Amino acid sequence: xxxxxxxxxxxxxxxxxxxxxxxxxxxxxxxxxxxxxxxxxxxxxxxxxxxxxxxxxxxxxxxxxxxxxxxxxxxxxxxxxxxxxxxxxxxxxxxxxxxxxxxxxxxxxxxxxxxxxxxxxxxxxxxxxxxxxxxxxxxxxxxxxxxxxxxxxxxxxxxxxxxxxxxxxxxxxxxxxxxxxxxxxxxxxxxxxxxxxxxxxxxxxxxxxxxxxxxxxxxxxxxxxxxxxxxxxxxxxxxxxxxxxxxxxxxxxxxxxxxxxx
Amino acid sequence: xxxxxxxxxxxxxxxxxxxxxxxxxxxxxxxxxxxxxxxxxxxxxxxxxxxxxxxxxxxxxxxxxxxxxxxxxxxxxxxxxxxxxxxxxxxxxxxxxxxxxxxxxxxxxxxxxxxxxxxxxxxxxxxxxxxxxxxxxxxxxxxxxxxxxxxxxxxxxxxxxxxxxxxxxxxxxxxxxxxxxxxxxxxxxxxxxxxxxxxxxxxxxxxxxxxxxxxxxxxxxxxxxxxxxxxxxxxxxxxxxxxxxxxxxxxxxxxxxxxxxxxxxxxxxxxxxxxxxxxxxxxxxxxxxxxxxxxxxxxxxxxxxxxxxxxxxxxxxxxxxxxxxxxxxxxxxxxxxxxxxxxxxxxxxxxxxxxxxxxxxxxxxxxxxxxxxxxxxxxxxxxxxxxxxxxxxxxxxxxxxxxxxxxxxxx
Numbered sequence: 001x002x003x004x005x006x007x008x009x010x011x012x013x014x015x016x017x018x019x020x021x022x023x024x025x026x027x028x029x030x031x032x033x034x035x036x037x038x039x040x041x042x043x044x045x046x047x048x049x050x051x052x053x054x055x056x057x058x059x060x061x062x063x064x065x066x067x068x069x070x071x072x073x074x075x076x077x078x079x080x081x082x083x084x085x086x087x088x089x090x091x092x093x094x095x096x097x098x099x100x101x102x103x104x105x106x107x108x109x110x111x112x113x114x115x116x117x118x119x120x121x122x123x124x125x126x127x128x129x130x131x132x133x134x135x136x137x138x139x140x141x142x143x144x145x146x147x148x149x150x151x152x153x154x155x156x157x158x159x160x161x162x163x164x165x166x167x168x169x170x171x172x173x174x175x176x177x178x179x180x181x182x183x184x185x186x187x188x189x190x191x192x193x194x195x196x197x198x199x200x201x202x203x204x205x206x207x208x209x210x211x212x213x214x215x216x217x218x219x220x221x222x223x224x225x226x227x228x229x230x231x232x233x234x235x236x237x238x239x240x241x242x243x244x245x246x247x248x249x250x251x252x253x254x255x256x257x258x259x260x261x262x
Numbered sequence: 263x264x265x266x267x268x269x270x271x272x273x274x275x276x277x278x279x280x281x282x283x284x285x286x287x288x289x290x291x292x293x294x295x296x297x298x299x300x301x302x303x304x305x306x307x308x309x310x311x312x313x314x315x316x317x318x319x320x321x322x323x324x325x326x327x328x329x330x331x332x333x334x335x336x337x338x339x340x341x342x343x344x345x346x347x348x349x350x351x352x353x354x355x356x357x358x359x360x361x362x363x364x365x366x367x368x369x370x371x372x373x374x375x376x377x378x379x380x381x382x383x384x385x386x387x388x389x390x391x392x393x394x395x396x397x398x399x400x401x402x403x404x405x406x407x408x409x410x411x412x413x414x415x416x417x418x419x420x421x422x423x424x425x426x427x428x429x430x431x432x433x434x435x436x437x438x439x440x441x442x443x444x445x446x447x448x449x450x451x452x453x454x455x456x457x458x459x460x461x462x463x464x465x466x467x468x469x470x471x472x473x474x475x476x477x478x479x480x481x482x483x484x485x486x487x488x489x490x491x492x493x494x495x496x497x498x499x500x501x502x503x504x505x506x507x508x509x510x511x512x513x514x515x516x517x518x519x520x521x522x523x524x525x526x527x528x529x530x531x532x533x534x535x536x537x538x539x540x541x542x543x544x545x546x547x548x549x550x551x552x553x554x555x556x557x558x559x560x561x562x563x564x565x566x567x568x569x570x571x572x573x574x575x576x577x578x579x580x581x582x583x584x585x586x587x588x589x590x591x592x593x594x595x596x597x598x599x600x601x602x603x604x605x606x607x608x609x610x611x612x613x614x615x616x617x618x619x620x621x622x623x624x625x626x627x628x629x630x631x632x633x634x635x636x637x638x639x640x641x642x643x644x645x646x647x648x649x650x651x652x653x654x655x656x657x658x659x660x661x662x663x664x665x666x667x668x669x670x671x672x673x
Binding site: 063 | 323
């Protein structure tokens with residue numbers, strides 16, 4: 001009886017040890033699998049080309065802001081756009097630089113910068129697009145957003161979401177911002193021509209914009225704001241309209257080239 | 263009669279004729295050249311969209327975010343034994359963010375953030391309180407949550423949907439505890455942390471909550487959390503009810519202001535808390551629960567200053583853990599150079615527990631950061647940091663000086 005009890009105790013102990021061992025093995029296996037999956041994912045991601053990006057220039061309170069811009073809005077949709085994910089992204093990125101007419105900032109305007117495009121609906125109908133950009137200003141970041149007409153691409157409303165500038169107050173004035181309403185990218189492309197050939201032309205709508213900066217104060221941020229509006233319109237033209245304003249850019253450049261040739 | 267028709271013009275007529283010729287010539291030469299853009303019209307075309315791609319490409323291109331991360335940190339302690347006073351934490355990780363949309367609305371998002379970490383010679387650095395029991399390799403998850411936007415839309419008419427856009431969103435999973443300013447601050451890769459980890463023992467927890475815009479001026483968050491911290495476990499705790507009211511984004515954009523009020527009540531697990539000592543009471547088991555009450559106020563003010571941008575942050579919280587009164591305070595000042603190439607930060611924090619011994623953890627930090635990349639929206643980050651912590655008071659052990667060097671890349 002004593003032998004039986006001792007044997008039973010030994011078996012029980014062995015069973016417990018075996019179970020503990022099995023449990024430990026199972027636990028280690030689980031941890032190993034978790035680690036392996038993570039390593040595979042990370043290695044794949046390092047090998048892969050950039051497959052995505054975080055959400056970039058976004059509205060800080062999209063629902064409220066979009067409702068303010070489009071009171072008749074029922075729903076909206078967010079879409080991330082970035083050049084490094086587009087088939088001809090490199091080409092488009094260099095075209096952005098060309099059409100902007102200035103170098104792109106290595107901090108604010110990189111190839112990988114993600115942009116968020118908001119499409120606004122009333123029921124099933126698209127009633128507008130909203131898109132924003134960051135541009136470097138004298139005091140820091142200038143974040144410009146605009147809503148555009150879905151048919152024409154004309155600015156419905158332009159505003160600064162964030163502006164780190166000593167002249168922020170002046171730039172945020174309603175009558176200054178209202179001057180951008182109705183402008184299109186074509187107006188900026190035309191301005192390239194008129195600014196050189198006919199500086200006083202009444203067809204140059206960009207030249208008619210009045211700076212809100214009082215005389216004597218630095219106006220670099222005014223120039224940065226204008227550049228930001230142009231950049232935003234170029235991006236919208238690329239992301240939404242398949243560069244529908246391209247004929248105006250080509251014409252302006254051709255005319256300028258002719259003048260240069262003369 | 264005939265003669266009168268062809269009579270020689272007088273001087274007045276001659277003057278008028280000359281004026282007319284001169285005016286015509288002037289008008290012709292001064293008129294604007296014909297508009298070269300007349301007749302040009304915009305082209306038409308369709309941008310190819312994700313809808314044109316196959317299912318996999320659509321999934322990974324349409325609102326899909328994939329970020330990689332390298333995190334390398336070494337820290338040196340003045341007090342630790344010389345054989346183990348160099349802490350090392352090396353990790354690689356990733357983050358996936360996928361948003362889901364119908365033709366007319368974005369209705370959900372999923373976020374997953376993971377790291378494979380190697381730790382050696384653990385030191386209680388402020389950004390790795392969870393790592394105390396994780397020597398060697400450890401697979402960590404950080405964010406694991408799903409957001410569902412405008413969840414009441416299916417029950418609403420078109421007009422009501424528009425009126426309530428952004429008001430009723432649901433988050434389920436593991437994410438930042440909605441207490442304090444941490445919800446509005448990305449501390450995933452930084453060395454300096456906010457209060458929650460020290461206050462509760464964790465900065466992220468499992469749970470579910472409603473969030474959105476309450477009014478044009480206020481955002482809200484009402485959540486239920488498990489109170490278990492890292493692990494999703496139920497060990498008899500009731501969990502935590504948390505409410506936060508915060509200023510809407512327009513206050514940040516227009517005035518550089520962020521801030522809010524937070525309230526928390528319920529039970530959390532002992533094992534996840536930062537309670538290192540409870541006076542003369544015996545040390546408690548991990549599965550014990552802690553009755554928790556907190557009220558907090560927080561704020562941040564950001565403004566341009568000569569040479570860059572300065573932000574001042576404060577988090578204050580008070581309440582009770584069981585019978586112990588708790589008071590936490592954190593103040594931080596950050597300066598970012600205009601070029602976004604370098605920054606300075608300093609933080610003071612004190613977390614006191616009203617026990618017989620009036621114990622507290624109190625530290626002062628100084629930090630310098632050199633940025634290789636510092637994207638405005640935190641989408642691409644690349645930096646080296648030097649951080650020094652001077653401990654002024656400790657619940658347990660000697661006051662220490664901990665020096666950390668970090669290399670971080672997120673892209």
